[in-house]
Amino acid sequence: NAGVMQNPRHLVRRRGQEARLRCSPMKGHSHVYWYRQLPEEGLKFMVYLQKENIIDESGMPKERFSAEFPKEGPSILRIQQVVRGDSAAYFCASSPLETGSWNEQFFGPGTRLTVL
Amino acid sequence: AQSVTQLGSHVSVSEGALVLLRCNYSSSVPPYLFWYVQYPNQGLQLLLKYTSAATLVKGINGFEAEFKKSETSFHLTKPSAHMSDAAEYFCAVSGGGSEKLVFGKGTKLTVNP
Numbered sequence: 001n002a003g004v005m006q007n008p009r010h011l012v013r014r015r016g017q018e019a020r021l022r023c024s025p026m027k028g029h030s031h032v033y034w035y036r037q038l039p040e041e042g043l044k045f046m047v048y049l050q051k052e053n054i055i056d057e058s059g060m061p062k063e064r065f066s067a068e069f070p071k072e073g074p075s076i077l078r079i080q081q082v083v084r085g086d087s088a089a090y091f092c093a094s095s096p097l098e099t100g101s102w103n104e105q106f107f108g109p110g111t112r113l114t115v116l
Numbered sequence: 117a118q119s120v121t122q123l124g125s126h127v128s129v130s131e132g133a134l135v136l137l138r139c140n141y142s143s144s145v146p147p148y149l150f151w152y153v154q155y156p157n158q159g160l161q162l163l164l165k166y167t168s169a170a171t172l173v174k175g176i177n178g179f180e181a182e183f184k185k186s187e188t189s190f191h192l193t194k195p196s197a198h199m200s201d202a203a204e205y206f207c208a209v210s211g212g213g214s215e216k217l218v219f220g221k222g223t224k225l226t227v228n229p
Contacts (some may be wrong), residue, residue, distance in 0.1 A: 004159070024189035033216060042120075042206055043160070056216060091159060093217075105217060107152075107159035 002027070004094050004103060004108035012114045019086070021111045025059040025094030032075040033105060034067060037089040050097075082115045090114075118143045118209045122220035130228050135194040139207030139221045142188065149190040150208045150217065151181055160206065163219075166190060177201070202227045 005024040013019050025032050030051055035043040048056040049069040060067070064082075069075040079086055089112045093105035123138040123189045141147055149166050152160040164175025171183040190207060204224045208217040 035217075040125075040221070042122075042221045043217070043218040045218065048216055052128075059216070090212060093160075104165070107161070109157075109159045112157075 004026055004092055004106050006092050006108035006111050008111060009109060010112050010114070012116065014116050015080045015083055016081050019082050020111055021077040021079075021090050021113070023075040023077070023092030023094075023108060025075070025092075029094035029106070030097040031095045031103065032069050033093045033095075034075075034077050035091045035093065037110070038092060039088075043091060045105055046077070065072045081114075082113075085112055087115045118147065118211065118218045120209050120218055120220035122207050122223050124223055125221065126224050126226070128226040128228060129197045131199055132196050135192070135197045135201065135225065137157050137192040137205050137207075137225065139190045139192065139220060140188050141190060141207070141209045143209055143211070145211045148210045149181075149183060149191075150210075151175065151179070152206045152208060154204045154206065154222075162179045163192070163205075197227045199227050199229065201225060
């Protein structure tokens with residue numbers, strides 16, 4: 001069973017361009033979370049999605065950032081008109097749809113975005 | 117609201133020495149607590165978790181942590197450090213279920229030969 005996959009692993013964009021980050025959850029997982037890690041900081045939650053639904057986007061910047069998890073295909077985190085402050089590592093995690101006490105989140109290797 | 121404070125952004129120990137990484141949390145609901153490890157340029161791997169069962173939790177690679185409600189702490193320990201333990205360690209809290217994780221800023225562990 002392959003783990004969470006993210007691509008690209010490294011992405012370089014110039015200011016004003018768009019960045020698209022992709023996340024394929026583990027097989028059988030229907031929950032996806034996006035986190036951002038700034039230098040010297042821990043991970044900060046951005047958004048939580050289930051198939052075709054955004055459940056919690058309380059950590060998403062109000063402008064330029066959007067996320068989707070379509071019925072088919074990977075989850076996409078999209079950053080429009082990137083600025084230097086968007087340079088960070090973006091991690092995706094997935095968890096299974098199980099009722100009960102807690103669902104472990106499995107993390108991908110991350111996409112490291114550099115904005116020039 | 118939930119938060120995590122990790123005391124010490126850098127900890128250095130000798131190989132074979134005790135590892136102690138500190139984590140204090142704040143939570144308005146009964147917390148679920150986690151320790152993750154991150155090796156350079158990699159994602160996070162779950163070391164161990166507390167989900168309201170036994171307060172002393174054993175994880176992978178010889179690590180363990182004890183949940184102390186009175187101290188709002190969840191410190192990570194390992195009796196004898198190994199060179200391969202050098203990494204960054206993150207403590208996290210959630211309210212359980214499918215809720216988001218709230219992370220501390222991390223502690224970078226260095227193991228000296």
